[in-house]
Amino acid sequence: MADTNNPASEQRLEQLREQAWEKGVVTDRGVNVAGGPIPRKAGYYGQPVVKPPVWIWEIPVYFFVGGFGGMAAVIALAALAFAHTDVACTAMSLAVLAAIISPILLILDLGRPRLFINMLRVFKHRSAMSMGAWILTFFGSCAVPGLIALELHTLHSFSGDIDQLLRFFAGFFVAGSAFFGILLSTYTGVLLGATAIPAWFLHRVLLPIHFGTAGLGSAAALLELLGHRIAPLNAIGFFAAAVETALLIWLSFDKHGAADRAIHEHSSGWLIRISEILTGPLALVLRFFGFVPFAALSFLIGALVSRFGWIWVGKVSGSDPESVFAAEGY
Amino acid sequence: MIGEGIQSTNQRKHSYVQDRVEVGFFTDPSVCIGCKACEVACKEWNQVPDDGFTWSGNSYDNTGHLGASTWRHVMFLEQDRQKGNQITGSMGLPVDPASPVRTDPQSDMSAAGLAKAEDPFRWVFLSDVCKHCDEAGCLESCPTGAIVRTEVGSVLVQNDVCNGCGYCVVSCPFGVIDRRPEPLPDAGGAFKCTFCYDRQKSGLVPACAKVCPTESIVFGRLDDLRARGAERVQQLQQSGYSDAQLYDPRETSVHGIHAFFLILGEPEAYGLPPKPQIPTIYLQSAWTAAIATGFGAAVFAFAAFLFFS
Numbered sequence: 001m002a003d004t005n006n007p008a009s010e011q012r013l014e015q016l017r018e019q020a021w022e023k024g025v026v027t028d029r030g031v032n033v034a035g036g037p038i039p040r041k042a043g044y045y046g047q048p049v050v051k052p053p054v055w056i057w058e059i060p061v062y063f064f065v066g067g068f069g070g071m072a073a074v075i076a077l078a079a080l081a082f083a084h085t086d087v088a089c090t091a092m093s094l095a096v097l098a099a100i101i102s103p104i105l106l107i108l109d110l111g112r113p114r115l116f117i118n119m120l121r122v123f124k125h126r127s128a129m130s131m132g133a134w135i136l137t138f139f140g141s142c143a144v145p146g147l148i149a150l151e152l153h154t155l156h157s158f159s160g161d162i163d164q165l166l167r168f169f170a171g172f173f174v175a176g177s178a179f180f181g182i183l184l185s186t187y188t189g190v191l192l193g194a195t196a197i198p199a200w201f202l203h204r205v206l207l208p209i210h211f212g213t214a215g216l217g218s219a220a221a222l223l224e225l226l227g228h229r230i231a232p233l234n235a236i237g238f239f240a241a242a243v244e245t246a247l248l249i250w251l252s253f254d255k256h257g258a259a260d261r262a263i264h265e266h267s268s269g270w271l272i273r274i275s276e277i278l279t280g281p282l283a284l285v286l287r288f289f290g291f292v293p294f295a296a297l298s299f300l301i302g303a304l305v306s307r308f309g310w311i312w313v314g315k316v317s318g319s320d321p322e323s324v325f326a327a328e329g330y
Numbered sequence: 331m332i333g334e335g336i337q338s339t340n341q342r343k344h345s346y347v348q349d350r351v352e353v354g355f356f357t358d359p360s361v362c363i364g365c366k367a368c369e370v371a372c373k374e375w376n377q378v379p380d381d382g383f384t385w386s387g388n389s390y391d392n393t394g395h396l397g398a399s400t401w402r403h404v405m406f407l408e409q410d411r412q413k414g415n416q417i418t419g420s421m422g423l424p425v426d427p428a429s430p431v432r433t434d435p436q437s438d439m440s441a442a443g444l445a446k447a448e449d450p451f452r453w454v455f456l457s458d459v460c461k462h463c464d465e466a467g468c469l470e471s472c473p474t475g476a477i478v479r480t481e482v483g484s485v486l487v488q489n490d491v492c493n494g495c496g497y498c499v500v501s502c503p504f505g506v507i508d509r510r511p512e513p514l515p516d517a518g519g520a521f522k523c524t525f526c527y528d529r530q531k532s533g534l535v536p537a538c539a540k541v542c543p544t545e546s547i548v549f550g551r552l553d554d555l556r557a558r559g560a561e562r563v564q565q566l567q568q569s570g571y572s573d574a575q576l577y578d579p580r581e582t583s584v585h586g587i588h589a590f591f592l593i594l595g596e597p598e599a600y601g602l603p604p605k606p607q608i609p610t611i612y613l614q615s616a617w618t619a620a621i622a623t624g625f626g627a628a629v630f631a632f633a634a635f636l637f638f639s
């Protein structure tokens with residue numbers, strides 16, 4: 001309340017009365033109502049413009065499992081080609097493990113798990129989710145017989161023509177697993193990239209590269225932790241950590257302001273940052289100094305955290321109306 | 331159509347589904363009174379669960395945003411174009427005090443005269459709904475084929491096919507469709523406006539349009555409605571609402587919407603994206619990166635075994 005003895009405030013009221021009488025309107029500011037009853041928020045009262053993803057823990061874990069599983073099949077094929085049969089067997093076991101766990105995670109994630117089979121009702125190349133369901137199906141149908149044939153051939157369970165046939169089947173199905181494995185580890189980046197979530201679609205090129213590299217590094221790291229301390233896997237570990245370091249630098253330069261601030265700010269930004277350091281520079285340095293198991297562990301944890309980070313980024317970005325408006329320019 | 335009053339297409343029986351005619355909604359906030367009859371009618375006809383009975387805290391809005399259980403959402407916009415510069419009492423008063431006698435009373439009494447005074451406060455109601463895009467993000471992204479295009483051009487979710495994967499939720503550029511959470515009835519599936527396809531098949535008008543007392547929601551043939559919308563914008567602009575425009579993004583990859591709106595001011599204020607894009611346009615670059623990465627990784631894995639074995 002103003003001072004009742006202040007002649008200036010009385011004068012002011014006289015002035016307003018004068019103005020109202022003469023002009024019919026009072027155009028002065030009055031009380032500044034900033035923060036008043038009408039909220040100043042972006043969009044419609046700060047309501048999200050697009051919908052944030054409904055996915056919780058199953059999808060990021062699936063991204064991780066499918067990522068290492070798919071690339072494990074690639075490593076298995078390469079190992080088989082260069083007569084590292086033991087590595088190939090372990091790698092195919094990882095691939096089969098992923099081929100079993102992944103569908104379970106995907107079914108758990110569904111709102112109506114009993115209708116999971118509807119995923120294979122149609123084949124839609126314009127839906128990354130449909131493509132993913134088919135890729136996982138084909139991957140599983142190659143990995144399981146591939147592992148069985150490979151094990152039977154390695155153990156020499158049969159002899160003569162049957163063994164030769166098993167050898168052919170092992171090669172054929174491992175090659176098939178590797179082909180679909182490549183797609184399995186990278187399509188998840190397309191899945192996020194081809195959506196209406198600004199922080200995702202703005203990085204639709206980076207995401208498949210990141211997910212594929214994280215998958216390759218995780219597969220090598222797991223094989224190393226399972227006892228296969230061989231030079232080729234170490235080289236793959238170096239390569240993956242180097243690419244992840246490059247992606248860290250790319251992401252820190254390729255900023256789009258408010259449109260993708262979920263990657264650089266908030267809790268989601270921290271998850272991305274932590275995962276980048278774990279998969280990139282830290283894994284690289286640890287490997288350089290020969291702490292291979294620690295480098296492998298660092299990469300694996302980073303790869304898992306990264307998947308959670310990217311889903312969290314989607315939740316933050318999708319709930320932020322300003323990010324949608326800012327992304328219109330890109 | 332304009333001039334027929336409340337006896338226009340909204341109350342007529344039709345055979346659009348049988349005739350395979352593209353239909354639409356034209357929603358006009360300039361005549362909306364914010365009664366929410368559309369919200370109630372939608373819920374009653376479609377048996378959609380309630381949204382809770384608490385206000386959003388900002389206005390008489392208790393639904394907030396379109397979602398799995400909100401298929402019509404009446405927005406209550408309190409626009410303050412110049413907050414604080416309150417102009418009071420301009421209604422019916424001469425705009426220019428220097429010339430109290432109007433030269434053209436008709437135009438000055440109209441909204442144009444009043445708009446000249448730039449009333450900074452404006453209360454707008456707009457009944458938001460699924461846009462039924464020409465190129466629909468949800469439809470393209472659905473892996474089960476649960477989301478289909480009907481004979482009348484609308485986009486329909488087949489509830490018994492949807493397995494609740496949630497991909498349509500992030501693929502809608504308008505944030506319309508959502509997965510219904512537990513413990514609501516029919517939880518787990520994705521839901522949105524059906525354009526009352528069941529009613530349309532029987533020649534009935536969608537429930538929201540049927541009940542709209544001011545015909546702020548008009549249902550009819552899409553081409554008729556587009557003409558009607560253009561006419562209405564012109565009318566409003568002539569009356570001084572210079573910021574009246576149609577919201578029908580036909581030049582973006584969405585290629586126009588079946589449920590379009592007249593808006594006063596910019597689309598952002600309504601939570602509508604100015605340039606909505608269908609996410610499938612991002613597929614090519616993303617898949618290219620994916621396949622390049624995959625084969626790059628394979629080549630490197632082979633090289634690693636070749637050179638380090």
